[in-house]
């Protein structure tokens with residue numbers, strides 16, 4: 317069965333609208349690419365077609381090359397056959413203009429195809445980026461050449477080296493898209509734009525040959541030198557970011573066609589590396605953590621969490637409150653007295669302000685999110701909470717008392733989660749008759765930053781509670797791992813022996829600085845003694 321396709325509809329005004337359809341993210345599978353090539357051949361040969369608009373089905377332009385297809389490309393495929401022979405020589409050099417109509421996502425190969433088009437229209441919320449480096453590869457469909465020519469070298473490097481996408485509005489500001497419009501108007505606007513190109517009312521840009529955003533060669537060398545130094549510092553053990561910078565340089569110094577060929581050859585080389593194989597495995601492994609046999613595949617639907625309550629406003633509690641309000645959950649934070657409560661609330665405010673300082677949150681959004689939080693000193697307002705996360709100190713008796721109190725106030729479907737990192741959940745729930753809704757929600761400090769969420773289940777935890785927490789994890793952008801109620805759960809079960817092994821080495825007389833040094837050289841961000 318074909319893995320995705322494209323469909324072409326020729327409108328009365330002479331615009332052929334080609335729609336990529338390969339759910340869930342409209343990835344460029346071999347079938348999609350073959351279908352796209354057929355559609356283009358037809359559109360370019362038909363006399364009733366004046367221009368082409370390329371878009372994606374169901375509000376998603378394209379999530380890039382099909383990651384499952386790496387390593388499955390035909391062995392004798394000519395380097396650059398898609399990037400040069402099709403995209404550059406047929407689409408970009410065509411005598412009919414193409415306009416990309418982008419909603420949802422234009423990532424990796426998706427954005428690269430859009431950059432081949434002669435103009436791009438997007439929605440304000442669309443995400444555009446070249447995240448290939450996080451898969452251990454480099455952009456392979458012309459992205460290393462066209463992005464710097466559209467947005468300038470600095471911005472292009474930032475986007476590629478961080479793998480971070482930008483939203484439609486910013487894409488417009490930096491020159492990646494030509495106009496921003498609503499999802500409803502998107503295709504019509506793109507069609508009008510394409511016809512205006514035909515009528516010479518709008519410019520007919522070929523991104524590959526633009527030079528107006530590129531700095532002079534002296535500055536290029538300086539910028540790339542700095543980027544190499546920073547990259548080696550940040551990721552000393554991987555090659556592909558440096559390869560990416562080399563390819564960008566080749567295109568600017570020797571011309572974009574030479575750059576495209578170097579990109580095609582280098583992309584093929586890095587794709588075969590162990591780093592890329594590992595990072596691609598990691599991409600799917602990360603998603604597999606929320607697919608738990610006999611839990612997520614038995615038809616349970618996650619219940620909606622409208623209001624969450626946190627018990628304890630210390631470092632962990634305030635971090636958890638922060639991540640929840642950041643993701644638009646209504647939260648109440650309970651402390652034992654006014655002083656601790658205001659300290660907890662101030663910590664949440666401080667966390668939000670740090671996002672404002674880094675430009676990741678506007679002041680208005682900060683205030684709006686902060687208004688989702690209220691502080692309390694008793695359990696009265698817990699009555700309509702759908703989830704409670706207990707985040708007090710690791711004291712079994714205290715936790716037991718809290719959960720038996722919670723039982724008296726909360727409705728019987730409310731999930732009782734504990735942020736404990738080590739205590740047996742059966743003990744924590746021992747004084748309640750609610751063992752089925754006791755579950756671990758172990759965040760890592762700082763909870764509003766670290767991406768992992770350990771969900772701990774006992775033999776009695778209901779499957780529904782786990783499905784609910786997995787869904788919440790997705791909503792708050794955490795990677796969940798479901799662990800059993802065993803010593804150390806999953807993370808500390810690995811982390812404690814790691815620290816112990818380091819301590820043994822010290823007992824044997826090794827220098828702590830040397831141990832830390834070896835560990836950081838191995839690639840860990842810091843050693844066990846820092």
Ligand SMILES: C[C@H](O)CC(=O)SCCNC(=O)CCNC(=O)[C@H](O)C(C)(C)COP(=O)(O)OP(=O)(O)OC[C@H]1O[C@@H](n2cnc3c(N)ncnc32)[C@H](O)[C@@H]1OP(=O)(O)O
Nearest residue numbers: 341343379380381382383384423424425447455456457603
């Ligand atoms: C030649 C080119 O230069 C090379 C490339 O294009 S490489 C690919 C570059 N593209 C990317 O790196 C994008 C990767 N995808 C993502 O970042 C995210 O999936 C996304 C932002 C598109 C969507 O996120 P979200 O809505 O949270 O859904 P998410 O759960 O991640 O993905 C949905 C499904 O699509 C799959 N998927 C996402 N992107 C895919 C891709 N490019 N290829 C194949 N499958 C993909 C996921 O594995 C997942 O499958 P599952 O449901 O079986 O687990």
